[in-house]
Amino acid sequence: DTGVSQDPRHKITKRGQNVTFRCDPISEHNRLYWYRQTLGQGPEFLTYFQNEAQLEKSRLLSDRFSAERPKGSFSTLEIQRTEQGDSAMYLCASSLIQREQYFGPGTRLTVT
């Protein structure tokens, strides 16, 4: 399967712990996006990369969140000092420039 993959699929962590998620995009896609989705809502944009450059960050992305795409391929999203409000589905998507985005299955984070 050459779609977008995310790891882990589920993560349960205690408040205050750090977590890191990984996204592997479709190989020829130069753009990679991170979104957060809570129950009953549509995905909300967090940040995106074009190749290895982080081009835009949402105001939702507090200082506790950091994302990287070191070689323009996979990306990681780290949340430091997790809070209960961080509980959500974290979605990754990839695309070619100005083309449709293809989403991964998501990582469901539960902060207890």
Next chain:
Amino acid sequence: SQQGEEDPQALSIQEGENATMNCSYKTSINNLQWYRQNSGRGLVHLILIRSNEREKHSGRLRVTLDTSKKSSSLLITASRAADTASYFCATDGVSGNTPLVFGKGTRLSVIA
């Protein structure tokens, strides 16, 4: 904040009927996309319609776009139980280089 607003929020129909969902947005766009999401899963891209297009078809899906009214509709014909899902519209900015902004979605239930 979310730009797209889908209407209705929920829709329940019998198998074989047609389902129509509407989306309104606020600012000029480069393209509008429709996605489907089954419960707890990632989003699946359905169709992309560009701002200079008025109608697009894909199988049982028909999408229209009225840029003067800043609205779009998704029609699913001859619905099946497997069409049960949430449907989201998403828009980008006029440059095409801004992230997608999603609405809250329409939850479609198709009853066999």
